[in-house]
Amino acid sequence: MAAPRVRDLLEEAILEGELKPGERLRAEALAQRFGTSRTPVREALLQLEAQGLVDVEPNRGAVVRTFDRDDLFDLYQLRALLEPRAAALAAPRIGDGDIERLAGLCEAEDQMVANEAFHRIILEAAGSPRLLDAMRAATGIPRTFRSVFWHDERQRDESLMCHRRLVAAFTARDAQLAEAVMRMHILGAIAFLEEQWPSH
Amino acid sequence: MAAPRVRDLLEEAILEGELKPGERLRAEALAQRFGTSRTPVREALLQLEAQGLVDVEPNRGAVVRTFDRDDLFDLYQLRALLEPRAAALAAPRIGDGDIERLAGLCEAEDQMVANEAFHRIILEAAGSPRLLDAMRAATGIPRTFRSVFWHDERQRDESLMCHRRLVAAFTARDAQLAEAVMRMHILGAIAFLEEQWPSH
DNA sequence: CGGCGTGGTTTCGTATGCAAGATGGCGGCA
DNA sequence: TGCCGCCATCTTGCATACGAAACCACGCCG
Incomplete structure (x- = not known):
């Protein structure tokens, strides 16, 4: 093999x-x-x-590798830095086909699986190999640690809303909007984590 | 071996x-x-x-790996994203010993060698393992490609000024200032690259 | 009774052999 | 003359063997 x-x-x-x-x-x-x-x-x-x-x-x-609370926050704060940039870079470059795929993923049954593909498409559309390398090297984590998000309906709804808004931003080629939505999306996830798993 | x-x-x-x-x-x-x-x-x-x-x-x-102009800019734009964050995170955490070492490196003979150590100390002081991973995976490059900076006196002076200002910001535990100086430092390098190596 | 040393066992780290895939050059054919 | 295909050679990819370091458990000594 x-x-x-x-x-x-x-x-x-x-x-x-x-x-x-x-x-x-x-x-x-x-x-x-x-x-x-x-x-x-x-x-x-x-x-x-x-x-x-x-x-x-x-x-x-x-x-x-073991992951604790600090690791998880560290990782998401890095995502909060990298992914908005990726969204901003992707906005003017992303192809219509990719935008359609993103829209399709918003309608997918399994939002948890679709979410991964959604973010990956954007990262690749950013056209920054180094940014991709940075993400690959630093944001891998067992899916269990993310599943907490998908058990809360409010969080699911908010996530879906952000994804739809991102599709709209890409359609309009609005880099600033895409960046802002993505930042909110990730920071929102961090805030949710903070609620679910307070530091003390 | x-x-x-x-x-x-x-x-x-x-x-x-x-x-x-x-x-x-x-x-x-x-x-x-x-x-x-x-x-x-x-x-x-x-x-x-x-x-x-x-x-x-x-x-x-x-x-x-081969590096072309686009790669170089891609890399520095990623640094412009990651290193200011590292500086902001480091400001409240960095130890007095590290600050002294940073100050010492400003006086070093070989600024080109000192520069690497300077940035590494800050990255490590940030206390974000994931950020370090991201930097390691995405910002390695042969030193030749950086040597261009050290052949220009204005660029050398500006770099040294930024380093001194960073030391001051860390001494004052001023995260915002440290972040801003670092951002200027890297963006300044990108601007210099743009001068030396225009896109057309 | 507890800590420390010691032997056997497990697991890793490195060297080496062999097979499969790539490389390069030569000869044949158009 | 120019291009294509084939064979010799080189290089990689994987398996296996062997030496070395770590682990564990037992027993000894304090």
Whole structure:
């Protein structure tokens, strides 16, 4: 089996929560699971470390990175910085096809899955490779930690509203509006987190 | 020889410009150079790929990433986003020892070397692991591309002024000022780049 | 009874061999 | 003469083997 594939499967298993934060990742076990030797597994683990999903300690092995409250806020505050910029950059460049896809995702059944695609389309439309690199390296997290958002109806509604407003902003090629809406969208998520998970 | 060491040596060779952009990185040759086998070299190359310093194409090997004008501007615009935030976060947290080190670096002989340490201290003082990850993954570049700054006296003076002003802002624990100065510092660099290397 | 050292076991880190894919140059054919 | 395809060679990707470091548990000594 190919190594890039091992990387993707591992990433998915971690994001999906099948491999839980703190869980040890023994190379031999993973190799058996994927039907390969340890070599591709090691390479995948190193790449996922750069992606912030696993911690690799020399001579001690790899564990799924643990996420605490501070981590989560740190991550979302970074998103609150990067994604509004991405939205502003995307506004004048994004293609009509992408805008239609964004609109389609607003109507999707599973908003939780659609949300990921929605944000990714915008990030890619921004046309800033470095911004994408920064996001990839710093904003990966198991989906469980985001699921809290989708259990609250008000938050779901607000999120959907922001997405629709973003589509409108892109249609109008309004960079300022897109940036502002995205900022509100992420800061709103942070505020919601703060409510759900106060610091004390 | 240890693998993390190979990674560091390779990184340094690329940043230093010894391995030039576009140059092919054959695993066997690098292994001999470092006195190891290809295994640690492969792992180092994968890590450097995540860091944006090399491109690895499956079955075709690794090359030092090439940087063009657009890349450079993209990178500096990302820095213009991340570093002011880092400065703002650092202001209330940074220790007196770090402030003294920053002040010391303003007096250093080799401003070009001191500059790197200066910015790194601030990034680390920000206390945002994710922000650090984002910077590591997206702002690496051979030093040659920055050397242009240090050949212009006005730019050197302005840079030094910003650094001193940052030290003052940190001493006063003034987050807003630190953020503004840092933003000016990076945007000034972009403006200088624009002068030196106009788009047409 | 508790802390420390020690041996066996597990797991990692590196080297090496081999097979598959890419590269480059030569010869044939139009 | 110019272009295409094929074969020799090089390079990568993966598996496997071996040495080294960490882990664990037992027993010894204080």
